[in-house]
Amino acid sequence: MTKQLVALRVNRRLHELAIESSWLLLDTLREQLQLTGSKRGCDDSSCGACTVLVDGIPMLACTLLAASCEGREITTIEGVTEHGALAAIQKAYGDWGGAQCGFCTPGFIMTVKHLLATTPKPSEEKIREALSSNLCRCTGYSQMYEAIKAAVEAEQKGLAGDEKNAPSRT
Template sequence: MKKQLLEVRVNGRTHELAIEPNRLLLDALRVDLQLTGSKRGCDDSSCGACTVLVDGTLMLSCTMLAASCEGQEITTVEGITEHGALAAIQKAYRDWCGAQCGFCTPGFMMTVTHLLATNPTPSESEIREALSSNLCRCTGYSQMYGAIKAAIEAEQKGMAIVSWKNIFDPDSGSLFDIHVLGTTAHDWQSFLNYLSTNYEVAYSEDGVPRTVPPIETIFEARRNATPLLQIRMHGYTIDCHFFASDAI
């Protein structure tokens, strides 16, 4: 069968593939792009292990043609976190032992990611309804529900570290300012430690350079100044502003 050129955007990156018209999206992801997080569990859209997001909509990649996704944004489980910063649901799965054999986990994580994006405070019945499209053959649902509830609580308390894909697009080189409205000091200190270890970080208050202090000192400085972290990564500079809550 004659191959055709297909341009797809997956996890924020654009790829050009030469594939057969009948190639399934799951095969394009796993074989052509080596994104093996999405799993083949049934081949008939009944288990949810292959779940991905296509333009923000949950889709089952085992029965979807790759060619039908041209021009659309595809997100796989590899794309919900970047550069070592775990998403809230990933942290919760780890802490609550939400995975047993782990084969179904990527599909569940994509379903939960979509659920929390569209309904940040789902009820118990809404959680169960959302997860009804995914099967766990190990029957480890109790731990999953515990993990999901923990992730929801973490999101509500602002404990999830800023998602890297929202501040740096490696494909286009686009950068965005981070405006910190409020989160816990513990998680921001972890975030700051990660930045300081892996990148060049500079700090200033009202334009005056200073040594990078603990995050609680930065929070305290917001009362009388506008602290600014400047992060050098991949040849670019990202500005991270900290404003007092009444200045927003």
């Protein structure tokens, strides 16, 4: 099959790629751009490990054609780190045991990033609903709730990373 030139905007950088129409966004990210943070965990669009943001909206990279994404802004886990430092949610997932084996973590981070962008102070129910798009096999999700609450507090105080003023949780 002949390839076509596609301009993909990923993590604020434009990439011109020669790809086949049938290539999935996930394979293209992983194999053409070496952005291996997005994972393949299933083959039936059920696990969410490949979640990326497309124009700010979480979607499954395994369920999108790369060629269909031309002209859209794609953000992968590699684009979440802020100025080379951990984003609040990344740090909180580490601190609170939100990541064990870590394979599902990038997908969860993308889902949660969108949740916090649209709902800065989510209720527990809202968090649970958002997390229900992604499967995790290690944590039972419990410690993720703690991580998200911690990230919300850190974000709200604008003090992500400033441990001196980190909230004490009681």
